[in-house]
Amino acid sequence: MAVQLPPGVQLSKTEDDKIMTLNVGPQHPGSGHMRLIIKVDGDRIVSCDPDPGYVHRGEEKMAEYRNYITNIPHLERPVIHDSCNILYPYVLAVEELLGIEVPERAKYVRVIASELNRFSYILYWLAIYGIFLGHSTMFMWPAGDRELAIDLLDKLTGARVTHAYFVPGGIRNDFPANFEDVCIRQVNYLEKRLKEYAAIFYDNPILISRTKDAGVLSRQDAIRLGTTGSVLRASGVDFDIRTKEPYDAYEELDVHTNVLKKGDSYDRSKIPWLDMLESCNIIKQALEKMPKSGSVRVKLKPNPKGGNEEVYKRVESGRGALGVYIVSRSKPEPYRLKLSVGSFRNLICMPYLLKGEKLGNMPAVYWGLNYWPVEADR
Amino acid sequence: MSVIAPKFRLGYFIKHLTDDIFWIIVIITLIGLPAIMIVFFFIELPVLEGELLTPFLAYTMLFHPELSIPLIDSFMNTPFFKIAAFPGFGFAVLIAGATIFVERKLLAKLQLRVGPFYCGKIEGIFQLIADGLKLVSKEIIIPAKADKPIFWAAPLLFIGTAAAFVALIPVAPGWVVADIDLGLLAVFAVIGFFPIITILSAWSANSKYPFIGGIRALYQMVSFEIPLILSLLGVVILTGTLNLSEIVVSQTNFPWIIFLPIGAIVFFITMLAELERIPFDLPEAESEIVAGWLTEFSGMMYGLVQLGSYLKLYAFAALFVVLFLGGWTGPLLIPSTPPEILTGIDAGPISVDLPGSERFIDRTLNADLVNGVIWFVLKTVGVIFFMLIPRGVFPRIRIDLILNIGWYKLIVLSFVNIFIALGLLYSGILGPGGIF
Numbered sequence: 139m140a141v142q143l144p145p146g147v148q149l150s151k152t153e154d155d156k157i158m159t160l161n162v163g164p165q166h167p168g169s170g171h172m173r174l175i176i177k178v179d180g181d182r183i184v185s186c187d188p189d190p191g192y193v194h195r196g197e198e199k200m201a202e203y204r205n206y207i208t209n210i211p212h213l214e215r216p217v218i219h220d221s222c223n224i225l226y227p228y229v230l231a232v233e234e235l236l237g238i239e240v241p242e243r244a245k246y247v248r249v250i251a252s253e254l255n256r257f258s259y260i261l262y263w264l265a266i267y268g269i270f271l272g273h274s275t276m277f278m279w280p281a282g283d284r285e286l287a288i289d290l291l292d293k294l295t296g297a298r299v300t301h302a303y304f305v306p307g308g309i310r311n312d313f314p315a316n317f318e319d320v321c322i323r324q325v326n327y328l329e330k331r332l333k334e335y336a337a338i339f340y341d342n343p344i345l346i347s348r349t350k351d352a353g354v355l356s357r358q359d360a361i362r363l364g365t366t367g368s369v370l371r372a373s374g375v376d377f378d379i380r381t382k383e384p385y386d387a388y389e390e391l392d393v394h395t396n397v398l399k400k401g402d403s404y405d406r407s408k409i410p411w412l413d414m415l416e417s418c419n420i421i422k423q424a425l426e427k428m429p430k431s432g433s434v435r436v437k438l439k440p441n442p443k444g445g446n447e448e449v450y451k452r453v454e455s456g457r458g459a460l461g462v463y464i465v466s467r468s469k470p471e472p473y474r475l476k477l478s479v480g481s482f483r484n485l486i487c488m489p490y491l492l493k494g495e496k497l498g499n500m501p502a503v504y505w506g507l508n509y510w511p512v513e514a515d516r
Numbered sequence: 517m518s519v520i521a522p523k524f525r526l527g528y529f530i531k532h533l534t535d536d537i538f539w540i541i542v543i544i545t546l547i548g549l550p551a552i553m554i555v556f557f558f559i560e561l562p563v564l565e566g567e568l569l570t571p572f573l574a575y576t577m578l579f580h581p582e583l584s585i586p587l588i589d590s591f592m593n594t595p596f597f598k599i600a601a602f603p604g605f606g607f608a609v610l611i612a613g614a615t616i617f618v619e620r621k622l623l624a625k626l627q628l629r630v631g632p633f634y635c636g637k638i639e640g641i642f643q644l645i646a647d648g649l650k651l652v653s654k655e656i657i658i659p660a661k662a663d664k665p666i667f668w669a670a671p672l673l674f675i676g677t678a679a680a681f682v683a684l685i686p687v688a689p690g691w692v693v694a695d696i697d698l699g700l701l702a703v704f705a706v707i708g709f710f711p712i713i714t715i716l717s718a719w720s721a722n723s724k725y726p727f728i729g730g731i732r733a734l735y736q737m738v739s740f741e742i743p744l745i746l747s748l749l750g751v752v753i754l755t756g757t758l759n760l761s762e763i764v765v766s767q768t769n770f771p772w773i774i775f776l777p778i779g780a781i782v783f784f785i786t787m788l789a790e791l792e793r794i795p796f797d798l799p800e801a802e803s804e805i806v807a808g809w810l811t812e813f814s815g816m817m818y819g820l821v822q823l824g825s826y827l828k829l830y831a832f833a834a835l836f837v838v839l840f841l842g843g844w845t846g847p848l849l850i851p852s853t854p855p856e857i858l859t860g861i862d863a864g865p866i867s868v869d870l871p872g873s874e875r876f877i878d879r880t881l882n883a884d885l886v887n888g889v890i891w892f893v894l895k896t897v898g899v900i901f902f903m904l905i906p907r908g909v910f911p912r913i914r915i916d917l918i919l920n921i922g923w924y925k926l927i928v929l930s931f932v933n934i935f936i937a938l939g940l941l942y943s944g945i946l947g948p949g950g951i952f
Contacts (some may be wrong), residue, residue: 272912
């Protein structure tokens with residue numbers, strides 16, 4: 139956060155004739171469903187005030203009027219392209235609440251679906267990161283290759299996005315015929331493509347000169363501001379819920395946590411790419427280790443009720459730690475449901491990072507935070 | 517994966533074609549012919565060599581070249597033809613339009629897409645016409661607080677300046693709209709106009725993003741104009757002239773890019789920056805400042821600016837060809853016309869006599885022109901190809917980095933280029949006029 143300022147630029151002044159206020163968003167090609175109120179002095183950002191809330195849908199309140207099964211389709215709406223991961227903590231919490239033991243095969247299938255979904259989410263994120271920096275090839279390549287991951291999920295779950303695949307007690311349906319072979323083939327191809335991405339994008343000298351030292355977040359600040367996921371790991375903190383608090387089949391899999399030191403926009407964009415390689419690795423491991431047959435779903439009672447208790451579960455999503463807190467009062471519906479999402483926690487550090495930066499660094503810093511506006515609004 | 521564009525089918529194509537022909541015939545006979553009759557009733561027909569140029573005479577001329585060739589000949593030597601058609605505006609617009617289409621297809625192939633596909637049956641060749649029609653039919657919205665006269669004038673000034681730039685480019689020996697002795701200086705003067713137009717249009721829109729874009733464009737163009745001018749001085753030192761046609765003639769044996777590669781590289785980079793193309797498209801940086809100084813333009817005003825910028829692209833590529841790649845010079849592709857054709861063919865039962873064609877082919881449509889145009893277009897297309905490629909490979913650069921490159925690196929390199937040119941001159945290897 140210590141930015142070298144040219145003489146004459148004062149960050150303390152925010153009201154002056156020299157200072158221009160820019161409303162970046164919601165009608166702006168580089169904003170997403172949100173607004174950034176940015177004040178610039180020449181090319182320097184004096185202050186940045188993120189203004190989320192344009193796509194608030196009240197998911198948490200809606201959850202109080204639906205029972206544990208009918209909550210599934212609408213809870214995945216905030217991140218429709220990472221829907222398995224946003225349902226994961228909810229399903230884990232409900233299972234603990236109802237006291238269900240999930241079959242072994244279902245655990246592995248969940249891990250595979252979740253990693254595939256993480257992969258397709260990061261490709262989507264990378265596409266937008268590319269176009270934000272003006273690299274149109276990096277927009278088209280991941281958007282095209284994402285189709286492969288989506289086709290796999292389509293085969294598995296029956297929908298391209300909004301899968302509603304995880305249910306309390308397991309998964310909705312088992313693998314379709316011949317899925318393992320197709321999956322291995324596609325994953326191998328995607329792994330090969332990732333190397334090409336690095337050649338055209340991450341090793342690009344212009345990209346490196348642009349994103350290195352843009353929005354540096356130190357290790358202490360990353361912890362202090364409560365960031366999670368790729369932002370935290372890019373600042374040198376070794377924290378991944380898949381290894382620190384392993385859930386489901388992650389206990390038996392060998393997961394490597396990717397950590398980089400610098401904490402600038404380049405590192406924050408490199409971590410998801412390393413995560414994609416790791417996802418390929420996990421999928422291959424899981425396909426090898428999983429039981430070849432068996433039940434994938436426990437039969438639930440109609441309209442199941444939880445006890446008089448509170449549950450908190452969290453998983454590692456594409457954007458960081460994603461937690462669900464459920465308060466149950468012996469009713470078929472949750473008394474209170476709270477989503478704790480990585481996007482909102484990473485958004486908090488945006489004003490600190492953008493203060494004193496150049497206006498040209500705004501897209502790199504903004505999208506490097508791995509932030510999805512709809513999820514932050516919930 | 518999921519959406520596959522339909523394949524081109526010859527049967528459907530022929531069916532569409534015959535359908536179209538049928539409707540064209542119907543519309544011409546029912547509407548076109550009566551309309552032409554009405555027009556002929558009112559207009560005055562021109563008099564040509566003592567004869568009234570009636571439609572019948574014009575129709576006869578089509579099948580009697582001896583009547584029409586002198587007409588074409590004299591028309592092709594008028595200044596109007598040079599300015600409007602070749603080598604002026606029409607020729608440049610043709611290449612600019614082709615560039616837009618090729619850019620879209622090329623970028624699509626690079627990015628594993630299809631690109632324009634549906635309009636025009638074959639690979640979307642009429643996409644540009646469809647886009648033009650769309651832009652024409654769109655409403656032109658002027659911001660309420662804009663300075664309206666300047667805002668209106670900006671696109672026209674832009675395309676006018678681009679056309680003035682095109683007018684200075686020699687395409688073939690003797691084929692240049694404005695053949696002036698200080699041609700290169702005139703080019704610098706025309707290039708110097710673009711930042712003024714940009715900042716005027718940006719300021720007159722009275723909006724924040726155009727303003728930032730205009731300021732960025734001003735910074736970028738002003739800081740890159742100096743290395744641009746300096747990088748061309750090497751060529752001027754070696755040729756000893758500023759006339760573009762004479763610079764081309766001096767490269768008959770060797771193009772200057774062999775002796776001045778550093779100057780060519782510097783000029784190429786500054787050219788990309790002047791054209792605001794990726795990686796130097798900061799004034800139009802979409803994710804930062806919406807569309808930069810083009811934000812408030814709508815409809816055909818935007819279309820004019822786009823056309824102007826592609827004309828500018830063609831003109832810069834042509835300037836690169838003229839200065840470094842030898843312009844129209846090149847091996848003879850089409851030999852000179854044999855005298856049989858000039859005087860008429862007499863081979864057995866076939867006997868063709870074309871009076872007037874002799875003078876036409878000798879004076880206007882000679883081998884110099886045809887070969888020159890072919891070589892010029894080939895080289896220009898090659899340069900344009902290299903100017904399009906960076907768009908698929910590089911991200912956008914930042915304003916402080918671009919100013920760094922312009923003021924520190926490129927100026928130093930262009931001075932190195934000047935010293936190389938001086939060294940070649942004073943060591944006696946090369947002199948004004950090139951190697952002979």
